[in-house]
Ligand SMILES: Nc1ncnc2c1ncn2[C@@H]1O[C@H](COP(=O)(O)OP(=O)(O)OP(=O)(O)O)[C@@H](O)[C@H]1O
């Protein structure tokens with residue numbers, strides 16, 4: 001079976017600092033992959049490479065077997081229709097009310113009346129457990145948890161095949177986080193979509209992941225079924241999964257912090 | 265011998281050329297996307313109101329007082345060789361050809377250049393520009409094009425209104441302070457004014473409007489990360505658009521010199 005998404009040996013440096021040193025990953029159709037890893041290890045950069053927002057220095061990204069690195073602008077614009085994404089910090093459009101945020105892409109694709117668009121938006125927000133009147137509010141008027149739900153709504157509104165979620169539950173209380181996880185699971189299942197989620201939250205990882213990949217120092221150090229992540233025998237993965245304060249990652253994080261300190 | 269300073273000069277020149285190249289590239293792609301559909305009518309409308317309507321008070325006040333002060337100063341000067349009756353002509357020519365466009369341009373640069381850079385810069389650092397792109401909308405067409413169009417269209421109108429207010433300021437001072445005859449002052453104002461004078465001001469205004477929007481968008485679009493990045497982008501937008509306005513002012517004036 002051909003992988004839905006295949007990332008091969010992805011490399012990316014910023015100002016001489018090598019962030020991705022050869023990331024390779026595979027996601028099968030309709031599978032849900034969760035990427036974990038310490039802060040600053042390049043998880044968000046990996047997702048942005050997938051969307052062509054950041055051009056990798058080296059490597060290939062195959063979507064349904066077609067390499068998308070360095071593709072023409074037209075091909076990329078076609079490709080983007082198949083993706084839905086939530087960004088780490090929401091990235092809702094401040095200047096537009098919620099209903100316009102949610103139906104933003106739908107309305108570019110299909111001509112529809114205001115009423116139709118508002119109806120679609122209110123159906124989606126209700127499905128996501130918000131009350132219908134939020135569609136007339138602006139992003140700044142919503143709480144962090146509500147913003148995350150709206151971002152999710154915007155990502156799934158026109159039923160994409162591939163969903164990318166960058167830390168959908170970070171900064172939320174565990175209850176709201178759990179609700180968002182269920183929404184993600186539901187949406188992925190309902191759409192038959194393939195999903196990649198970035199998360200730090202192990203409870204959430206256990207809920208939504210079929211497969212888990214851990215990135216460390218710019219490479220994937222472990223990749224496997226979610227059920228096996230407790231017994232990988234790799235000290236870094238073990239420390240991350242069980243959230244231990246002491247271990248090989250502690251040293252790595254301190255080293256990073258020091259190197260940032262001396263660079264600036 | 266230490267050649268550090270030479271290297272610094274070299275690096276400075278290199279950075280200058282590099283950013284010049286980036287600006288040229290950005291301008292070319294912005295203009296190209298501005299001319300291509302889709303056109304976002306609502307965004308253009310919003311920008312026109314923002315730039316055209318809300319800048320009226322600032323531009324009006326600036327040109328009013330400049331016209332007034334110009335009448336006083338030129339009177340002082342021309343009285344020394346008994347040419348007081350040229351005051352009206354000097355006021356109207358200076359305002360339409362020079363002061364109207366430049367002062368309106370600089371004031372709008374402060375107001376609009378800064379707010380464009382801050383808004384687009386914030387969108388950049390909060391990933392809203394990336395989100396636009398992934399939601400199948402080209403940021404150049406959705407964000408930059410409406411601002412360029414609105415800037416280029418609005419400034420000429422602002423300047424014409426500013427010209428009228430500036431001339432009116434000169435008239436007030438001329439008639440009520442310097443004791444000119446009202447109808448004589450008015451006829452002097454119109455007597456030597458040519459369409460070419462007004463056109464020159466209007467052309468300048470369009471160029472300035474384009475430059476202000478271009479710099480606001482460019483610096484916002486390339487804003488560095490974090491709040492600090494946005495702050496710097498805002499400052500750079502205002503400083504660079506002001507400088508470009510003064511340079512363009514000379515170039516346009518020189519091109520039309522004697523016309
Ligand atoms: N546009 C950029 N320009 C320069 N450096 C960047 C850029 N984007 C990311 N980086 C750098 O790349 C590294 C990885 O960033 P990334 O955002 O992918 O981290 P992350 O794994 O998502 O971390 P977190 O869990 O904190 O979100 C960081 O050191 C960051 O400073």
Ligand SMILES: [Mg+2]
Nearest residue numbers: 043044088166
């Ligand atoms: Mg991240």
